[in-house]
Amino acid sequence: MSDATDAPATVVKSRGARGADAARLEYVTAWPPAVDSEAAAAISDLWRREGALGTDEAMADRMRQVVGFARDTHGRAVAVATAVPIIAPHIEQPVYYYRTFVAPDWRQSRAMLTLLRHAMETLKDYARPRGFPCIGILLELQAPKFAEHGRSASWRNPRFEFIGRSPRGYDLRVHYFRGAKLKPPSAAG
Amino acid sequence: MNGGEPTGGTCASAGGFDYVACWPHAGEGDRAAVQAFWQREAAFDGMPEPAARLDEVLLYARDAGGEIVAVCTAKPVLAPRLGQPMYYWRAFVGAAWRARLLSRSLLRRSCELLEAHARQNDFPCIGVLLELENSQFRDHARRATWRNPPFTYIGQSARGLEVRVYYFRDAMLKAQVNK
Numbered sequence: 555m556s557d558a559t560d561a562p563a564t565v566v567k568s569r570g571a572r573g574a575d576a577a578r579l580e581y582v583t584a585w586p587p588a589v590d591s592e593a594a595a596a597i598s599d600l601w602r603r604e605g606a607l608g609t610d611e612a613m614a615d616r617m618r619q620v621v622g623f624a625r626d627t628h629g630r631a632v633a634v635a636t637a638v639p640i641i642a643p644h645i646e647q648p649v650y651y652y653r654t655f656v657a658p659d660w661r662q663s664r665a666m667l668t669l670l671r672h673a674m675e676t677l678k679d680y681a682r683p684r685g686f687p688c689i690g691i692l693l694e695l696q697a698p699k700f701a702e703h704g705r706s707a708s709w710r711n712p713r714f715e716f717i718g719r720s721p722r723g724y725d726l727r728v729h730y731f732r733g734a735k736l737k738p739p740s741a742a743g
Numbered sequence: 744m745n746g747g748e749p750t751g752g753t754c755a756s757a758g759g760f761d762y763v764a765c766w767p768h769a770g771e772g773d774r775a776a777v778q779a780f781w782q783r784e785a786a787f788d789g790m791p792e793p794a795a796r797l798d799e800v801l802l803y804a805r806d807a808g809g810e811i812v813a814v815c816t817a818k819p820v821l822a823p824r825l826g827q828p829m830y831y832w833r834a835f836v837g838a839a840w841r842a843r844l845l846s847r848s849l850l851r852r853s854c855e856l857l858e859a860h861a862r863q864n865d866f867p868c869i870g871v872l873l874e875l876e877n878s879q880f881r882d883h884a885r886r887a888t889w890r891n892p893p894f895t896y897i898g899q900s901a902r903g904l905e906v907r908v909y910y911f912r913d914a915m916l917k918a919q920v921n922k
Contacts, residue, residue, distance in 0.1 A: 644824065644898045647887070689887050707827070707869045707910035715895040715908065716916060718824040725916075728895070730887035736896060736905075 564588055565676055579632065581669055583622030583676040596631040597623055606655045621652075622673045624665050632657045633665045635673045642692050642728070644718055647737055649692040649728065650677050674712055678731045689734035695725040758848065760812065761805045766856050769800040777803060780811040786835050801832075801853055804845060812840040815853045819868050822908075824898065827917055829872040829908065830857050846877075847891075854892045858911045869914035875905040 564584040582593065589597065594617060601607045607616055619636035626632055637650040652673065656666050674691060681688055693714060695704070707716050714727035755762045765773050774797045781792050799816035806812050813836040820831040834849050854871055861868055873894060887896050894907040 645896060646898065647896075705915045707914045707916050708912070710912075715897070715910065716825070716827075717895075717897045717908075718826070728897075730895065732888075734887050735885040736887055 565672065567672060579624045579626060579665060579668075581622060581624050581672045583635075583669075583672045585621050585637070585676050585680045587618055587620050589617060589620050589623075592629075593623065593625075593631070596625060596629060597634050600631040600634060600657060601655065604655070604657060621650075621676060622669055624660075624669050632660045633669050635669050637673065637677060637691070639688050640692070642726075643721070644726065645728065646739065647690075648688045649690045650688045652691050652693055671712055674729065681731055682733065686731060686734045689737065690728055690730035693725075693727045693729075694720050694722070695727065696722075700725060755852075759807060760845070760848075762802055762848075762852055763805065764802045764852075764856050766801045766817070766860055769797065773800065773803070776811055777814050780814060780837070781835070784835070784837050802849070802856060804849065806840075812837045813845050813849055815849050817853065817857060817871070820872065822872050823901070825872075825908070827870075828868045829870050830861075830868045831872050831874070832857075851892050854909055861911055861914070866911065866914045869917065870908050870910035873907045874900050874902070875907065880905060 564582065567581045567583075597617065597620065598613055601613055601616075607613045616636055619638045620634060621637040622635045623631050624633040633654060633656040635652065635654045637652050639648055640651045641647065642649045642651070652670070654666050654669060660666075677688070677691060691714075709715075709727065712729060714729045717726050717728050720726050763773065769777070777800050778792065778797060780803070781787065786792065795818075796816060799818045801815045801817045803814040804812050813834060815832065815834045817830040817832050819828055821827070822829040822831075832850070832853055834846060834853075836845055836849075850873075857868070857871060871894075888894070889907070892909050894909045897906050897908050900906050
């Protein structure tokens with residue numbers, strides 16, 4: 555669904571991290587995906603170190619979906635976000651299916667939320683001038699903490715609405731880009 | 744107006760209409776007035792309204808002459824797919840008033856009324872559910888998220904109709920979806 559001829563816009567932002575570690579993180583986002591060799595090595599190292607993905611093939615596939623990552627001052631990747639256009643079950647509309655992996659040491663920080671915000675902005679900025687090839691972002695909440703926290707039916711900032719549960723039994727939440735319109739069934743399917 | 748004097752507790756005026764709130768229980772006068780309106784407009788294809796429908800009356804709008812022009816109802820349902828308790832909202836607007844774009848005002852006021860009641864009662868329902876039967880929605884109001892009130896598209900119903908939800912601020916998902 556992304557236009558491969560578009561030059562990706564890479565956005566780099568720095569933001570102080572909260573928590574015991576006061577180090578700063580740098581957030582890099584781009585869409586369509588554009589991961590240089592240095593970043594790819596850092597991301598692969600994170601996935602491999604934490605056993606996030608089982609095989610090199612799986613990592614190569616997922617690398618092609620990277621919309622952003624966060625790295626510490628030593629250049630180590632501590633969080634990675636991926637997105638892939640899908641026709642979402644339930645709503646039958648094209649959305650970006652978004653996933654995040656955060657290193658254990660950073661799961662109490664704001665890294666996941668900050669990366670999500672940056673990625674949302676990047677995906678929206680890509681989609682809007684192109685007539686919204688995807689109309690929003692879909693989350694499938696697999697992290698156990700979401701069974702106890704984040705239980706508001708409507709998250710406010712960023713705004714994600716509960717739309718039911720996935721076939722795997724996880725909460726599904728959707729954020730629609732401002733101004734995006736529903737696709738007719740023929741266009742969506 | 745037939746059937747006695749309406750007794751709705753809250754009455755607000757805007758745009759040339761009075762809005763009479765009846766939630767959670769419409770008085771006898773309100774029920775009779777709404778019933779007369781539905782019969783006059785053949786709201787149920789000329790059949791008597793389902794008995795339970797009068798128990799669901801949420802608010803109605805009157806014109807300057809005191810005639811009812813639209814009625815909104817709400818009933819608690821366990822929303823399919825969401826597995827969450829929601830108010831299933833419906834509105835019927837009199838034939839002569841359908842070009843007046845009353846629907847948005849009715850919906851906004853209904854949400855305010857239901858949200859205030861739910862908040863005071865620990866959210867027996869966590870939001871409002873719409874199933875869009877009116878064909879005008881297939882051509883207009885196509886935004887994935889409406890702005891005011893902010894209803895979000897969540898898919899299609901078993902009847903093939905568009906379904907949208909609005910969650911009350913601070914309402915939490917009920918436990919059944921966690922199990």
